[in-house]
Amino acid sequence: MGQDSPATEWTATRTTLDGRRRTATPLNADDITWMLxxxxxxxxxxxLRVLQDAGWLSLDVLARGVLARRDVPATGDDRPPLAAIRIQLHHTHLPKLDAADVITYDPDDGRARYTVEDDRFHRLLDDVAFEEA
Incomplete structure (x- = not known):
């Protein structure tokens, strides 16, 4: 008594900092891992913040957007920060986000778009962006 059957899905309600109430299903460990x-x-x-409302963006436009949102230190070599960010996005970050099904990235075309449809991911991204602002 007092326990839900495995097939029963429960929800949790929380109040956000701005007073809104949110109801959500709980996250399992796999959900938490891929989101984090x-x-x-x-x-x-x-x-992700740049891509979230943009549709398809070129790697160059995306790199400029990332640079604008970040206080990026000098790279320590002759490359300007924009070139370093572009390289990191192309070789590391965009493929990782594509593999996680958060974006679609075409490395041959050099374009990416935001594709995740999980509302919990959207809320977590918004919460993290709020904390970083």
Whole structure:
């Protein structure tokens, strides 16, 4: 008595900082892992914020958007920060986000778009962006 059957899905309600109430299903460990992994690096978070409402963006436009959202230190070599961000996005961050089904990235065309439809991911991204602002 007092326990839900495995087939029963329960929800939790919480109040956000701005007073809104949110109802959501609980996250399992796999959900938490992929969301936190996708949002672990500040370049990935910035790229997702740039892509979130943009549709398809070129790698160059995306790199400029990430640079604008981040206080990026000098790279320590002759490359300007924009070139370093572009390389990191192309070789590391965009493929990782694509593999996590958060974006679609075409490395041959050099374009990406935001594709995740999980409302919990959207809320987590919004919460992280609020904390970083």
């Amino acid at each position: 992994d996708a949002l672990a690096h500040p370049h990935r978070r910035a790229a």
